[in-house]
Amino acid sequence: MRRRLIGLLALALLAAACTAGGGGSDKPAATIDPNAQHDPMTLTVWSNFSAREYDISTAVLQSIKQKYPWMTVKHVGGKDDAAILRAINGGTPPDMAISFTPSNSARYCKTGAMQDLNPYLTNDKIDKAKTWPPAIFSYTQFDNVQCVLPMLTDAYGLYYNKDLLSAKGITEPPKTLSELTEAAKKLTEFNPDGSIKVAGYMPLLGFYSGNTVNIYGRAYDAKWYDDSGKPSLATDPSWAKMLQWQKSFVDAIGYDKLQKFAAKLGGGDSEWSSSHGFETGKIAMMIDGEWRTAFIKADKSKVNYATAPAPTADDRSDLYGSGQVGGTIIGIPKGVKHPAESWLLVKYMSTDSGALTKLAAGLRNVPSTNDALASSELAQDPQFKTFMDIFKNPKSTYKTLTPIGQTDEDLFGTFGEKWQAGKVPDLQQGLEQVDSQLAKQLQLG
Amino acid sequence: MATVAERPQPAPAPSREVERRRRRRRSALRRQLVALAFMSPWIIGFSLFYVYPMAASLYFSFTHYDILSEPTWVGLDNYRFMFTADAQFWPSVRNTMWIIVFLVPLQVIFAVGSAIVLTRVKRGLSIYRTIFFLPTMVPLVAAAVAWVFLLNPAGPVNRLLGLLHLPEPLWFYDPGWTKPGLLLLGLWMVGQTMILFLAALLDVPRQLYEAADLEGAGPWQRFRHVTLPMISPVIFFSVVIGVIHGFQYFTEAFVVSSSGDATGLDHPIGYPQDSLLFFTSHLYQQGFEGFHMGYAAALSWVMFLVIMVCTLFLIRGSRRWVHYQGGFR
Numbered sequence: 001m002r003r004r005l006i007g008l009l010a011l012a013l014l015a016a017a018c019t020a021g022g023g024g025s026d027k028p029a030a031t032i033d034p035n036a037q038h039d040p041m042t043l044t045v046w047s048n049f050s051a052r053e054y055d056i057s058t059a060v061l062q063s064i065k066q067k068y069p070w071m072t073v074k075h076v077g078g079k080d081d082a083a084i085l086r087a088i089n090g091g092t093p094p095d096m097a098i099s100f101t102p103s104n105s106a107r108y109c110k111t112g113a114m115q116d117l118n119p120y121l122t123n124d125k126i127d128k129a130k131t132w133p134p135a136i137f138s139y140t141q142f143d144n145v146q147c148v149l150p151m152l153t154d155a156y157g158l159y160y161n162k163d164l165l166s167a168k169g170i171t172e173p174p175k176t177l178s179e180l181t182e183a184a185k186k187l188t189e190f191n192p193d194g195s196i197k198v199a200g201y202m203p204l205l206g207f208y209s210g211n212t213v214n215i216y217g218r219a220y221d222a223k224w225y226d227d228s229g230k231p232s233l234a235t236d237p238s239w240a241k242m243l244q245w246q247k248s249f250v251d252a253i254g255y256d257k258l259q260k261f262a263a264k265l266g267g268g269d270s271e272w273s274s275s276h277g278f279e280t281g282k283i284a285m286m287i288d289g290e291w292r293t294a295f296i297k298a299d300k301s302k303v304n305y306a307t308a309p310a311p312t313a314d315d316r317s318d319l320y321g322s323g324q325v326g327g328t329i330i331g332i333p334k335g336v337k338h339p340a341e342s343w344l345l346v347k348y349m350s351t352d353s354g355a356l357t358k359l360a361a362g363l364r365n366v367p368s369t370n371d372a373l374a375s376s377e378l379a380q381d382p383q384f385k386t387f388m389d390i391f392k393n394p395k396s397t398y399k400t401l402t403p404i405g406q407t408d409e410d411l412f413g414t415f416g417e418k419w420q421a422g423k424v425p426d427l428q429q430g431l432e433q434v435d436s437q438l439a440k441q442l443q444l445g
Numbered sequence: 446m447a448t449v450a451e452r453p454q455p456a457p458a459p460s461r462e463v464e465r466r467r468r469r470r471r472s473a474l475r476r477q478l479v480a481l482a483f484m485s486p487w488i489i490g491f492s493l494f495y496v497y498p499m500a501a502s503l504y505f506s507f508t509h510y511d512i513l514s515e516p517t518w519v520g521l522d523n524y525r526f527m528f529t530a531d532a533q534f535w536p537s538v539r540n541t542m543w544i545i546v547f548l549v550p551l552q553v554i555f556a557v558g559s560a561i562v563l564t565r566v567k568r569g570l571s572i573y574r575t576i577f578f579l580p581t582m583v584p585l586v587a588a589a590v591a592w593v594f595l596l597n598p599a600g601p602v603n604r605l606l607g608l609l610h611l612p613e614p615l616w617f618y619d620p621g622w623t624k625p626g627l628l629l630l631g632l633w634m635v636g637q638t639m640i641l642f643l644a645a646l647l648d649v650p651r652q653l654y655e656a657a658d659l660e661g662a663g664p665w666q667r668f669r670h671v672t673l674p675m676i677s678p679v680i681f682f683s684v685v686i687g688v689i690h691g692f693q694y695f696t697e698a699f700v701v702s703s704s705g706d707a708t709g710l711d712h713p714i715g716y717p718q719d720s721l722l723f724f725t726s727h728l729y730q731q732g733f734e735g736f737h738m739g740y741a742a743a744l745s746w747v748m749f750l751v752i753m754v755c756t757l758f759l760i761r762g763s764r765r766w767v768h769y770q771g772g773f774r
Contacts, residue, residue: 082733082734085512085513085736086512088513089512089513107511107513107736111511111513111514112513113513206712206716206717259615259618259619260598260615262618263597263598263599263615263616263618263619264598264599265599266597266599269593269597334513403511404735405734405735405736406734407734407735410713410714410730410734411532411533411713413713414713414715414716414718414719417716417717417718418718421620421718423718433532437532440526440530440531441735443526444509444523444526444735444737444740
């Protein structure tokens with residue numbers, strides 16, 4: 001009897017465990033007339049915004065009341081993707097979710113965690129090609145499912161210290177990686193003890209946000225995956241070329257010297273403080289996002305700088321003007337109670353020029369629609385306009401999306417750190433191993 | 446009219462013994478039910494928050510599960526992947542073993558040492574005790590952040606080393622120095638263990654030392670043959686807890702490895718070069734960044750089994766070296 005009871009209990013637990021994955025339900029795309037009489041309602045929005053950015057985004061989210069007086073927005077900050085996913089899984093999702101991780105889009109689209117917005121876009125006769133620059137589709141849709149839309153974006157380009165460059169007789173920013181290397185060597189200054197005083201350019205992978213394998217790979221248009229979806233780090237020769245360029249650059253200055261210089265700056269921590277290497281004049285050139293213009297201003301840095309598109313590989317001048325893009329994404333989670341109302345808010349925050357230009361001006365991010373790009377006052381700032389132009393460039397893109405999200409860049413990034421430290425004896429073999437790891441991660445789902 | 450012979454015979458009255466037994470059984474059952482009713486909050490809590498999650502995670506460990514879709518049964522695939530295909534699994538095991546092998550013994554030695562020093566203090570014992578114990582009260586995350594500042598290559602520790610003309614390591618930026626950096630943090634937070642040792646040391650009967658003195662024992666012999674056996678139960682406790690904590694080592698490494706970047710997007714967990722990738726960091730990465738919940742569940746079950754085996758091994762081994770007062774070994 002006791003054994004039977006234990007067996008039944010175990011079965012019940014197993015059955016309960018098996019059903020734990022459920023939660024939430026898909027509702028068909030619904031529409032409402034926003035101008036008709038509606039009962040007042042509150043939509044909940046989750047994001048990972050905090051501090052100043054939270055206040056700015058909340059103000060813009062709540063400005064929807066001017067358009068739809070019956071709608072109020074409750075903005076909850078400090079919610080990362082894992083929290084959003086748990087809420088979706090638990091059947092209590094927010095009415096709109098904001099994510100800072102575009103690499104998770106494939107997972108959202110594939111699993112239906114975020115609803116396909118194509119039916120809503122079609123219903124409202126929104127022409128995607130006319131509304132957004134092509135780059136946004138590289139990180140907001142997967143297998144033709146448009147499960148998220150951009151709410152502003154980021155673009156990466158070159159920042160250079162005009163005073164330091166002109167002091168060395170460099171009048172133009174480098175356009176190729178060879179020019180970048182040569183200029184960096186000229187600009188690098190050493191202390192009497194041999195340590196770096198001023199770095200022309202910091203080539204170390206993993207240093208700041210602009211020092212990633214993906215951003216360096218953009219200079220070669222290197223492909224993460226082949227047409228069949230297999231990892232192609234070893235089969236696309238661009239990756240090996242990129243890593244060889246990067247390593248030769250590191251070796252020319254000295255890995256240990258660069259490491260010490262980076263560490264003494266405060267490492268990655270300095271990126272988000274006023275002791276940032278570029279802002280303090282200790283780094284002459286760097287690749288960074290458009291937000292740096294706001295940081296330079298906020299930190300009251302006296303650096304005399306200008307911006308330009310990031311340099312490309314010597315034989316890929318056709319890529320000049322393009323760059324890595326990708327930023328905040330928004331969507332309607334699976335299982336929301338008011339999908340039609342959620343869509344009104346998503347549409348407002350992703351297509352309304354007024355809302356986007358206000359948000360872009362506050363956060364100093366690139367406006368994400370063609371209309372907002374044209375009407376934004378940010379275009380008046382030539383240093384910021386560089387990034388708007390990079391975003392508009394048809395060759396600008398995000399990295400290939402897969403359901404493993406950020407894992408591929410993490411694994412390859414760690415490999416890159418070992419490579420630059422001289423811990424990878426055979427580059428081709430190493431790349432094949434990373435390919436194999438990525439393939440296995442993809443198998444894991 | 447029925448005759449006496451035809452009258453139905455009354456049922457035989459149950460014997461007193463049977464009735465007594467029945468009553469006793471009923472009373473025992475009532476007592477058990479009352480006990481069960483009093484225990485029910487714990488039973489419900491234990492079943493809901495321990496048994497169910499453990500059973501669920503055991504089930505998920507045999508599935509592909511990404512939180513969002515229904516789990517699909519894959520048998521032993523996750524376990525096979527762990528041991529044969531996951532390139533980060535063995536580095537995470539090696540890092541975890543490193544921290545257990547170095548941190549646990551050093552913590553015990555450091556705690557015993559500082560407790561012995563404190564037993565010799567004549568004045569202001571409570572002040573010193575508080576100073577030693579204070580770091581334990583600092584939240585782990587805050588302590589890790591503080592040590593990131595202290596061990597910054599341009600920070601106070603390196604400045605001091607520079608003044609003394611000693612090498613200035615890059616600490617948390619150099620894969621060769623990341624774990625030693627964490628070791629220092631671990632030793633700084635040894636206060637709780639030290640307090641246990643202090644209590645154990647003060648509890649050693651004086652007459653044992655007097656007897657040892659009469660036998661002509663020196664300081665080392667007194668320590669080796671009197672102090673150590675008498676505090677061995679506390680050493681054993683500290684080692685078991687230390688090993689379990691070592692297997693679950695996470696917060697300090699997580700804070701330190703992602704401290705390089707406030708966004709947490711550019712430095713993968715375990716930075717630099719996977720030198721801070723511990724078993725639980727890897728588990729977290731797979732579960733909450735890669736959303737491979739099935740695989741993360743498999744990792745957690747392997748960790749659970751390894752901890753259990755190690756603990757049993759330690760308990761078994763303790764019979765040989767742990768001395769309990771009163772002669773119970």
